[in-house]
Amino acid sequence: xxxxxxxxxxxxxxxxxxxxxxxxxxxxxxxxxxxxxxxxxxxxxxxxxxxxxxxxxxxxxxxxxxxxxxxxxxxxxxxxxxxxxxxxxxxxxxxxxxxxxxxxxxxxxxxxxxxxxxxxxxxxxxxxxxxxxxxxxxxxxxxxxxxxxxxxxxxxxxxxxxxxxxxxxxxxxxxxxxxxxxxxxxxxxxxxxxxxx
Amino acid sequence: xxxxxxxxxxxxxxxxxxxxxxxxxxxxxxxxxxxxxxxxxxxxxxxxxxxxxxxxxxxxxxxxxxxxxxxxxxxxxxxxxxxxxxxxxxxxxxxxxxxxxxxxxxxxxxxxxxxxxxxxxxxxxxxxxxxxxxxxxxxxxxxxxxxxxxxxxxxxxxxxxxxxxxxxxxxxxxxxxxxxxxxxxxxxxxxxxxxxxxxxxxxxxxxxxxxxxxxxxxxxxxxxxxxxxxxxxxxxxxxxxxxxxxxxxxxxxxxxxxxxxxxxxxxxxxxxxxxxxxxxxxxxxxxxxxxxxxxxxxxxxxxxxxxxxxxxxxxxxxxxxxxxxxxxxxxxxxxxxxxxxxxxxxxxxxxxxxxxxxxxxxxxxxxxxxxxxxxxxxxxxxxxxxxxxxxxxxxxxxxxxxxxxxxxxxxxxxxxxxxxxxxxxxxxxxxxxxxxxxxxxxxxxxxxxxxxxxxxxxxxxxxxxxxxxxxxxxxxxxxxxxxxxxxxxxxxxxxxxxxxxxxxxxxxxxxxxxxxxxxxxxxxxxxxxxxxxxxxxxxxxxxxxxxxxxxxxxxxxxxxxxxxxxxxxxxxxxxxxxxxxxxxxxxxxxxxxxxxxxxxxxxxxxxxxx
Numbered sequence: 117x118x119x120x121x122x123x124x125x126x127x128x129x130x131x132x133x134x135x136x137x138x139x140x141x142x143x144x145x146x147x148x149x150x151x152x153x154x155x156x157x158x159x160x161x162x163x164x165x166x167x168x169x170x171x172x173x174x175x176x177x178x179x180x181x182x183x184x185x186x187x188x189x190x191x192x193x194x195x196x197x198x199x200x201x202x203x204x205x206x207x208x209x210x211x212x213x214x215x216x217x218x219x220x221x222x223x224x225x226x227x228x229x230x231x232x233x234x235x236x237x238x239x240x241x242x243x244x245x246x247x248x249x250x251x252x253x254x255x256x257x258x259x260x261x262x263x264x265x266x267x268x269x270x271x272x273x274x275x276x277x278x279x280x281x282x283x284x285x286x287x288x289x290x291x292x293x294x295x296x297x298x299x300x301x302x303x304x305x306x307x308x309x310x311x312x313x
Numbered sequence: 314x315x316x317x318x319x320x321x322x323x324x325x326x327x328x329x330x331x332x333x334x335x336x337x338x339x340x341x342x343x344x345x346x347x348x349x350x351x352x353x354x355x356x357x358x359x360x361x362x363x364x365x366x367x368x369x370x371x372x373x374x375x376x377x378x379x380x381x382x383x384x385x386x387x388x389x390x391x392x393x394x395x396x397x398x399x400x401x402x403x404x405x406x407x408x409x410x411x412x413x414x415x416x417x418x419x420x421x422x423x424x425x426x427x428x429x430x431x432x433x434x435x436x437x438x439x440x441x442x443x444x445x446x447x448x449x450x451x452x453x454x455x456x457x458x459x460x461x462x463x464x465x466x467x468x469x470x471x472x473x474x475x476x477x478x479x480x481x482x483x484x485x486x487x488x489x490x491x492x493x494x495x496x497x498x499x500x501x502x503x504x505x506x507x508x509x510x511x512x513x514x515x516x517x518x519x520x521x522x523x524x525x526x527x528x529x530x531x532x533x534x535x536x537x538x539x540x541x542x543x544x545x546x547x548x549x550x551x552x553x554x555x556x557x558x559x560x561x562x563x564x565x566x567x568x569x570x571x572x573x574x575x576x577x578x579x580x581x582x583x584x585x586x587x588x589x590x591x592x593x594x595x596x597x598x599x600x601x602x603x604x605x606x607x608x609x610x611x612x613x614x615x616x617x618x619x620x621x622x623x624x625x626x627x628x629x630x631x632x633x634x635x636x637x638x639x640x641x642x643x644x645x646x647x648x649x650x651x652x653x654x655x656x657x658x659x660x661x662x663x664x665x666x667x668x669x670x671x672x673x674x675x676x677x678x679x680x681x682x683x684x685x686x687x688x689x690x691x692x693x694x695x696x697x698x699x700x701x702x703x704x705x706x707x708x709x710x711x712x713x714x715x716x717x718x719x720x721x722x723x724x725x726x727x728x729x730x731x732x733x734x735x736x737x738x739x740x741x742x743x744x745x746x747x748x749x750x751x752x753x754x755x756x757x758x759x760x761x762x763x764x765x766x767x768x769x770x771x772x773x774x775x776x777x778x779x780x781x782x783x784x785x786x787x788x789x790x791x792x793x794x795x796x797x798x799x800x801x802x803x804x805x806x807x808x809x810x811x812x813x814x815x816x817x818x819x820x821x822x823x824x825x826x827x828x829x830x831x832x833x834x835x836x837x838x839x840x841x842x843x844x845x846x847x848x849x850x851x852x853x854x855x856x857x858x859x860x861x862x863x864x865x866x867x868x869x870x871x872x873x874x875x876x877x878x879x880x881x882x883x884x885x886x887x888x889x890x891x892x893x894x895x896x897x898x899x900x901x902x903x904x905x906x907x908x909x910x911x912x913x914x915x916x917x918x919x920x921x922x923x
Contacts, residue, residue: 181379181507187587188476211390224588225475270712273403275584275680277652277728278478280717308393 151237152206155214155230162204162231163241163257170201170291171253172284174265175233175244177209178220180307183248186265187224190248193285194228200292203228208247209312210234239309246306252287252297261287263302272305354433355441356385363426364388365450367405370557373452377506377556383449385440392438396430406556406681408674415688420557457559458498461597463488465577468530470593473508476585479728481536484594485522486577495568495604498561500597501554503581508590510582510680514552515540516569517576524835537726538580541806547756548611551645551684551738558683562599566606567740571598608745609644610752612759614659614701614735617724618767622653622707622731624719629653629705631733633766636698638758639751641739642690646672648703649734651679652713653722656704659735664696671699678713690740701735756780771800775807778814787818798827805834809841812848821851839868843875850878855885866895873903881912889916 150159163171174190176183194203205228207217217230233239242251243262252261266279287297354360364372364382372382381387388395398404399422407420433439467484474480503509515522521541525533550569554560563569579594616633623629648657659671672685693699707719715729716722722731741751757780763773778793794811801807808831815824825848831841846861862879869875880895896913899906 179380181586184379184587185476185585209390211386267712267717272401273398274678274712276713277715280715307391308397311389311391311393 151235151241152231152233155217155232157214160231162238163253166202167257168255170197170255170288171257172197172201172203172288173206173238173242173244173251173253174203175206175208175239175242175247175249175251175309177207177247177307177312178212178216180247182269182306184224185268186248187226189265191226191228193288197288197292201288205230206233206238206244207231208233208236208239208244208309211312236309236313244304244309246304246308248306249304249309250284250287252284252291254291254294260291261297261300263299264304269305274305353436353439354429355439355445356388356433357441357443358445359429359441360388360433361385362447363422363429365447367420367422367426369450370452375506377509379507389438392430392434396434399427399430402427408676408678408681408683409685410673410675412671412673413669414671414691417686417688418558456500456502456597458500458562458597458599461500462600463598464595465598466595467532467579467593469532470504470591471532473583473590473592474585475587475589479510480534480583480585482532482534482581482583482592483522483525483538484532484579484581485517485526485530486579486596487530488571488573488575488577488598490571490573490575493570493572494600495602496571496598497563497568497601497603498599499552499569499577500560500599501552501579502595502597503554503579504592504594505590506556508583508586508592509554509594510556510584511682512554512582512594513580514596515578515580516548516552516571517541517578518572518574520574520576522576522578535580535726536582536728537732538578540578547752549609549738551611551647551736553647553684555681555683564607566603567609568601568603568605570605607740608750608752609738609740610755612699612737612739612755614699614737615763616701616733616766617731618769620705620722620724620731620733622705622722624707624716624721625709626705626707627710629707631703631705632701633733633735634698634700635759635762637693637695637739638754640692640694640742641751641755642742643671643687643693643737643739644690645684645686645738647682647684647736647738648672648674648677648701649682649732649736650677650703650705651728651731652715653705653707653711653731654679654703654733655706655711657735658700658702660700660702661691661693662698662700664694693739699737701733703733705731753780753783769800771797771804771807774800775810778810782810782814782817787814790814791818803830803834805831805838805841808834809838809844812841813844816844816848816851821848824848825852837868839865839872839875842868843872843878846878846882850882850885853885855882858882859886871902873899873906873909876902877906877909877912880909884912884916890919892916893919 150161152160152162154160190203205226207230214232217232221230242259244251248265249263250265251259254260263283265284267276267281268279269275283299283302290297368382372378372380374381380391382391405420405422409416411421465486465488467486471482499514501512501514503512515538517540519541522538550563577596579596581594583592614633614635616631619631646659648659650657654677657674657677660668661671662668671691707714707722709719724731741755743751745751756776760773760777760780763770764777774793774797778790778797781793782790791811791814794807794814797807798804798811808827812824812828812831815827825845828841828845828848832838832845835841842861843865846858846865849861850858859879859882862875862882865872865875866879876895877899880892880899883892883895893913893916896909899909
């Protein structure tokens, strides 16, 4: 029997329940495996949820100082776009336990939901290569942006005094308006995900 | 009753005893290159020795790096990252290209070592035989030079915000010394090492930084700070910390003087971590009984006046060339630019015309700035020209350009401004004697050189004046103080020094105006207060002098001269009882103060009780 994924930390409105039904159907037809695991250990397919909303995946790991430094910004962006976009933190390191991730979320003041992508199914779907890297799916679940959050870390080993471009915010802005982002991708610099296989 | 006027020298000081890599202690060399292509690279045999020697000092629990690299599992979960960052020579952080002269503690991997990391990934990241694994490096916990003689903790912690730009914070450590001591090491413990990119200790002998604190002990922000110091006490030591570095004892005879009342200012470069963090550094002081016998000095080449970089410029060059008037040994070098600096070079052109590179950083990165100490001192004979040749990239292609689109950038203290500085730590070959001090010759030549570069250089005029005054060329000194004052009419130290020079030249009447201006600029400025009292006393205005000496005594209750002068002024006014009290107090503070004794003896005997 297939279970509907439990996504913690979200208010369940009627609309939400309906969306879940659609999600369930979509999963049934697409017949793909559930990609990720939430922190309670339940397998889930986040791409099937929040239909009608933009979905933003942010790939992070607890020991990557670059993704850590972005925690306040990611949290701010998720609040700013709460009505139009859902945010998910994706942890691709199978060595990071749910307990360690929970402690990390507390430490860094995260309130957005987190998933473990231990098989790297979401990594592949998004084409993410490093942490932090973001993937923006539009309401139809086309991948419309993949890459860096901004240019604070413009290249491997380089950090600017302050960011001067804001690719992720620009991409979400465009996606919630239903138009293509100014850039479909921008190379991210950070911690290599392939090391986590 | 003339007291030598204290003169302050404004110097931008910097930076340390750069780092001996901790892991190096007793550790054998690099890994063996896997000799045959057929042999698979393994962690235990090939990778671990390199990690232990070059990386583990920082990549271990509690240190600056974000993750450890001590075990197979540690390395495997960062294997591609390691291959990529070593290939790009981002790690280990070491900016200079191999050059003419070797530096101490070079953190540079060989091509073979870099290849080991790459091949390890290609070969499948095998662990290898347990018997191949060398013992883990052992690290000393706590203070690296043993328990310090004195540990100072920052009076108040600083709260680093969770996000935002890099922060530069300054902590003032008030030293509790009662007398002059000699230091042969300072160990800096910057607090949470993951947040601190680098840290500098600056010696502030005149408490000149305290005015910048909103409340005492609070510290203050700022990337580049100016410290005032006494004349002929030029900055002498780099006191610099960067991740992975440990302090080193100063060479024999090169102890650093620390007087009673000296402040140590720790300038710290911090990067937000994503959550709010409290930082409260400590410093450990190690004393020696051996006063300094060798006197190194920091020479600064710079050409900030030429920094006017148009937007889009790829190769904007700024140079400075200074010809040494004395034979020196070059001990260490510290280059400094901000985010537009790209290629930083320093070289020496010897008197015979031969040119040698002193430092070449082809890919400058402010975040990894460091002091580089030569493995062996580099002899630079008098007549050698030392040159700085910096190239700046203000184009879109510079990934670190603070402005997008690029803007015109000039010199300044903010991160978005630029700098073109090169500091050299030199030890003059000629000894310092009572009669001659080679540092003065260097200081004067450097100040004259800077004025040539930039006639609007306040510090250069000021420093030159101080040297001239010390040499007794009072009129010429006064001229340069006046030029400095034209550049910064409000400067407390320049007004005070100019007033002092005028007094020394026998014109106390002209000095009054400048000393009063100094005191207006800084109401708690003891030297200005004292000198103003003195100038008025020299003009026989004892009533005016009395007030300023009273204030001086309040500002520095332990100053025998101020007490003696107050007593003398009171005596001149006929206030004999009070005069006696202050003269006696002066003699209690300094029994050798002969003029106080003479003035006391000339007072009529105290009134008998009626």
